């Protein structure tokens with residue numbers, strides 16, 4: 001098997017998601033099946049990827065004039081509670097205004113009451129990479145920064161792909177079945193076979209804070225009645241998201257000032273101090289939603305479809321489109337089943353119960369790992385959250401405990417390992433694979449050192465290291481610009497100037 005990714009693992013829509021493995025209670029209003037399927041699959045995912053998931057508890061505040069009053073909100077949660085055991089989550093609790101304020105003092109005093117809801121957070125970049133690692137362990141070849149530029153055809157049959165590596169080298173690979181699993185890009189790739197895949201692509205953005213700003217995750221109603229979420233992840237906060245039809249270039253999705261204002265406006269109502277926190281960056285991604293005419297974007301189904309293009313006269317070519325991260329495993333299972341039918345294989349999928357790498361055995365307590373390997377307990381927790389029970393194999397002698405950054409406990413040993421063993425080729429890849437520059441410094445204190453560590457593994461010259469830093473700093477700046485106010489711009493100019501000076 002050959003797996004090709006034109007960017008980096010998880011760098012598409014998946015990395016720009018809200019980082020949740022959830023059931024989606026709002027789909028209960030119009031699509032119970034999606035809630036059931038994603039809750040069920042979420043249950044499998046949290047047991048095969050235990051080190052990558054953590055509980056995320058929401059407080060859903062109810063304010064005067066909200067679309068749902070407290071009774072309606074509680075009724076919805078009572079229905080959702082029936083699904084919660086499928087994903088090993090707890091039922092809701094109804095809170096008075098006083099109880100909600102005690103739990104979350106940042107909430108508005110206008111509160112009437114609240115309900116709680118439990119979901120799972122996940123590191124989507126690591127989840128994708130764990131699947132890649134697993135595929136490689138089962139004999140696959142997996143190449144990132146390698147783009148499929150054409151499909152090789154023999155009459156009405158797809159018999160392989162033509163692909164370009166990051167150094168421009170062109171290659172070909174033949175296969176009995178080619179799978180198009182390219183999210184929002186799937187119409188582009190299916191077009192190479194001359195068959196249409198129709199999506200209703202929808203853009204969503206997030207504002208990212210490099211720390212937690214609330215005790216709990218919080219939902220808010222937007223001006224047009226949509227449910228928005230402030231998600232308190234392990235060490236950072238995501239505020240999102242928008243959902244707008246998207247017609248632009250999928251490889252260049254910008255965050256607009258209007259979108260940022262839309263989110264602030266909604267959260268200011270429930271969490272009045274929201275504008276006083278300084279965001280680190282923004283993210284933007286495009287949902288690969290199945291096509292439907294006329295419906296309001298937010299109400300579109302998150303269903304998926306496995307398309308065997310033989311029905312359109314093209315053999316050897318299958319597309320998986322639509323769906324959600326929370327049911328990625330089920331989508332992959334059904335796609336593999338379609339491929340196996342074509343190949344005449346009868347084996348049954350075991351991915352619902354087979355642990356992903358790092359989950360084959362129980363993890364030892366982080367403090368024990370920390371003591372034995374002479375790293376801080378926080379560094380051990382972070383290491384285990386990425387590598388599970390394989391954490392120790394990442395550490396390497398003397399460099400085990402030396403940190404790359406003051407604000408994010410990432411060790412040089414882990415960064416070297418990522419470059420050596422985990423296909424990290426750029427500093428942005430290192431952000432995805434091991435959380436480089438994810439802390440409050442957003443890279444200003446650590447990317448130079450990180451370029452040295454990665455460069456030593458990949459044989460970068462001094463100028464290649466500087467180029468890598470420049471490229472990263474520019475990307476980070478573009479992601480941050482939409483959330484910098486006037487004083488933020490001034491500080492950013494100063495920081496950029498200092499960095500340019502350091503880079504000569």
Ligand SMILES: Cc1cc2nc3c(=O)[nH]c(=O)nc-3n(C[C@H](O)[C@H](O)[C@H](O)COP(=O)(O)OP(=O)(O)OC[C@H]3O[C@@H](n4cnc5c(N)ncnc54)[C@H](O)[C@@H]3O)c2cc1C
Nearest residue numbers: 006012013014017018019020148182183185204324325326
């Ligand atoms: C703002 C937002 C928030 C969301 N939040 C959640 C959430 O919290 N939970 C949830 O369950 N779902 C969420 N979703 C939905 C979920 O993120 C997506 O459904 C899912 O991640 C899509 O995964 P995918 O693999 O289909 O697409 P992608 O993650 O985009 O993967 C497709 C990959 O194909 C690669 N590719 C494209 N063309 C080529 C080519 N020619 N050659 C080689 N590679 C190519 C791309 O680089 C990309 O990495 C969210 C979506 C958005 C937009």
